[in-house]
Amino acid sequence: MADPTYTPPKVWTHDAENGGRFASINRPTAGAREDKDLPVGEHDFQLYSLATPNGVKATVMFEELLEAGFSDAEYDAWTVNIGDGVQFTSGFVDLNPNSKIPTMLDRSGDEPVRVFESGAILMHLAEKFGAFLPTDHTRAEVLSWLFWQVGSAPFIGGGFGHFYAYAPEKYEYPINRYAMETKRLFDVADQRLARSQYLGGDEYTIADIATFPWLAPFVTGGIYNDAKTFLSIDEYEHVGRWAREILDRPAVRRGRIVNKAWGEEDEQLLERHSAADFEGKKI
Template structure:
C-alpha cells in the first residue's frame, strides 16, 4: 500500500530517524568525518574493500590475473566496514572521494594512482595487464555489457534490495517497480546467454566479472532474504548455467571470500596479503 499521508515539502531536509538500517552513516554530504590513515602493505596494489557484489568484482579480477600468471598483480586487500563508517575516514576519502567501496591504490609507477568505482578498477587492471578485455572487434561488445552492468546495479541494489529487504517500511509500489526492473535485467542476461557462452561472446571477460557477483547470489539464494523465490530466479536457466560455470573457477572461489566479514569463519578472509592466506579456508 502507498503511504497516503506523505506530501513532499517544498525544500527537503534530512531526517535521521527515517533512515532505516543505514541511518547512522547516511548523510547528504561528502568528505571525511574522521582523521585516520589507511593501512598499507608491501605490494604495489592496495585494495580497500568489502565483499559486497561491487567489492567482489575487484577481488575476482585480481585473483584471475594471478591465476593467469601475472605475478605483478599480487595485492594487499584491507576490509573497509561500511556499516561502521570506515569509508568516511580521511585516508579512504583520499583514495575515493565518493566514499564507496572498492577503491584501489596502484603504486607501481612513479606516482601513486587512485582508482575508484568498480568498473574503473576492472578496466584499469585489464588495460594494465592486457588481459580479460579484448582489443579486436569484440571490444565494443564487452564494454557494452560491462557498462550495462554498471548502470543496472543501482536498480538491483539501491532499488529492489533496499525496498524489499532494508527499508523500515514495506510499500507495494517501489517493491513492484524494482522487482519488475530486476527481472527484466535477468531476462536481458538470460537471452544474451542463450546466444553466447559469456556476456561478451565466446570468452570470459571483465563483463562477466562485473555481472557475476550481482547475479550469482540470486541464483544461489544468498541475497535479500527470500529474493530468489520472490523473483522466480529459477526461470533464468541460461543465467544459472553461466553462474555455475563461473563459480567453478578457482580464482572466483578465492575472490568471493576476500574482505568477507560475515558467514562462517572458514569462508571469511578479512585481509589478503598472499596466496598463503587462503590455507584452511573453504573455497
C-alpha cells in the same frame, strides 16, 4: 509506520531518525568525518573493500590475474566495514571522494594512481595487464556489457534490494517497480547468454567479472532474503548455467571470500596479503 499518504515538503531536509538500517552512516554530504590514515601493505596494489557485489568484482579480478600467471598482480586487500563508517575517514576519502567501496591505490608506476568505482578498477587492471578485455572487434561488445552492468546495479541493489529487504517499511509500489526492473535485467542477460557462453561472446572477460557478483547470488539464493523465490530466478536457465560455470572457477572461489566479514569463519578472509592466507579456508 510512515504515513503512506506522505506529501513531500517544498524543501527537503535530512532527518537522522529515518533511513532504516543505514541511517547511522547516510548523510546528504560528502567528505571526511574523521582524520585517520588507511593501512598500507608491501604490494604495488592496495585494495580497500568489502565483499559486497561491487567489492567482489575487484578481488575476483585480482585472483583471476594471479591465476592467469600475472605475478605482478599481487595485492593487499583491507576490509572496509561500511557499517562502521571507515569509508568516511580522511585516508579513504583521499582515495575515493565518493566514499564507496571498492577503491584502490596502484603504486606500480612512477606516481601512485588512485582508482575508484568498480568498473574503473576492472578496466584499469585489464588494460594494465592486457587480460580479460579483448583488443579486437569484440572489445566494444565487452565494454557495452560492462557499462550495462554498472548502470543497472542501482536498480537491483539500491532499488529492489533496499525496498524488498532493508527498508524499515514495506510498500507495494517501490517493491513492484524494482522487482519488475530486476526481472527485466535478468531477462536481458538470459537472452544474451542463450546465444553466447559469456556476456561478451566466447571469452570470459571483465563484463562477466562485473556482472557475476550481482546475478549469481540470486541464482544461489544468497542475497536479499528469499529474493530467489520471490523473483522466480530459476526461470532464467541461461543465467543459471553461466553463474554455475563461473562459480567453479578457482579464482572466483577465492575472490568471493576476500574482505568478507560475515558468515562461517572458514569462509571469511578479512585481509589478504598472499596466497598463503587462503590456507584452511573453505573455497
